[in-house]
Amino acid sequence: MRTTTRFAQSLLVAAVVAAAMPAVAQQAHRVAPEQLSNNWMLLNRDVSVDVPNSGVNIYKPGCVAVTYEIGSDGVPMNVQVAKMSPPSDLGKAAVSAVSNFRYGPSLTNKNHTPVATYYVIPFNAPDDPAQRAQVMAPCKLPGYGET
Structure with missing residues (x-):
C-alpha cells in the first residue's frame, strides 16, 4: 500500500513539473532597452497614439515606463x-503606443527568440x-x- 502511495505521489510531482516546463521554457529573458537591438529591431517609423485632451498632469513634463514582451x-x-x-492620465496613451510597435529579428536572432x-515614453x-x-x-x- 505504501509503495502505491509513493508511486502516486511521484507521478503527481512529475505531472506538475512537466506541466510547468512549457511556462519556464517560454519565459522571455529580460533585455535592457539599450541592448534590444541585439535581438529585435523596431520596424515602425511612426506610431499613432490617442492622447487625452484633459486629465491629471497631462501637460507637465513626465514619462511613462511600459514593460512588454x-x-x-x-x-x-x-x-x-x-x-x-x-502620476498622470497618460498611461493608456503609452500602452497604446507600445502595443502598436512592430519588430523584426536582428541578424543574431534568427530563431526569433x-x-x-x-x-x-517621454x-x-x-x-x-x-x-x-x-x-x-x-x-x-x-x-x-x-x-
Whole structure:
C-alpha cells in the first residue's frame, strides 16, 4: 500500500513539473532597452497614439515606463505601465503606443527568440538632451540586464 502511495505521489510531482516546463521554457529573458537591438529591431517609423485632451498632469513634463514582451512574431504582448512620473492620465496613451510597435529579428536572432524589455515614453519633455534625460530618469527600471 505504501509503495502505491509513493508511486502516486511521484507521478503527481512529475505531472506538475512537466506541466510547468512549457511556462519556464517560454519565459522571455529580460533585455535592457539599450541592448534590444541585439535581438529585435523596431520596424515602425511612426506610431499613432490617442492622447487625452484633459486629465491629471497631462501637460507637465513626465514619462511613462511600459514593460512588454516581444513575441516570436515581433508583436508586443503583456503590455503594461510599470512606472509613471509624475502620476498622470497618460498611461493608456503609452500602452497604446507600445502595443502598436512592430519588430523584426536582428541578424543574431534568427530563431526569433522572445525577450522582455521596457520602453520609456517621454511626454512634454524638453528638447535639450540633458533636461530630457532628467525628465526620463525616474522611469528607468531595474532588473533588465544585458543579453
